[in-house]
Amino acid sequence: MTAKTKACSKCGETKPASGFHPDKTKKSGLRSWCRECQNGATSAYGKAHPEDNNRRTRAAFERSQAESIARAANNGKEWTGPELELVADLSRSQSDIASALGRTVAAVKNQRRYLRTDPRKARMAGI
Numbered sequence: 214m215t216a217k218t219k220a221c222s223k224c225g226e227t228k229p230a231s232g233f234h235p236d237k238t239k240k241s242g243l244r245s246w247c248r249e250c251q252n253g254a255t256s257a258y259g260k261a262h263p264e265d266n267n268r269r270t271r272a273a274f275e276r277s278q279a280e281s282i283a284r285a286a287n288n289g290k291e292w293t294g295p296e297l298e299l300v301a302d303l304s305r306s307q308s309d310i311a312s313a314l315g316r317t318v319a320a321v322k323n324q325r326r327y328l329r330t331d332p333r334k335a336r337m338a339g340i
């Protein structure tokens with residue numbers, strides 16, 4: 214249950230629920246500061262700590278690059294029989310198999326499709 218209006222604990226103004234960011238950790242389901250106060254504080258913090266922002270941005274970039282390189286390692290690599298056997302095991306989820314093989318979920322999905330349509334792949338998987 215969310216109240217229709219709420220008073221901001223920073224500026225004290227009473228505003229409609231849509232004037233607050235959602236927050237699942239709060240009983241009301243809303244942040245205690247209104248959007249304007251929250252946005253102002255967030256932007257002020259970013260201006261006061263530019264190095265913090267750069268560090269987060271760089272960390273996110275490096276994480277995404279590392280994931281991308283890890284995925285690319287197996288890109289275009291032939292699928293082996295044992296790998297295809299795993300792919301053919303429908304009791305396991307695609308993301309589970311992808312992480313076990315170091316392949317992408319999309320690649321596993323494609324191989325499952327090939328197993329259904331390409332008899333040569335199916336033979337390699339032993340089915």
Ligand SMILES: [Zn+2]
Pocket residue numbers: 221222223224225226246247248249250251
């Ligand atoms: Zn406010």
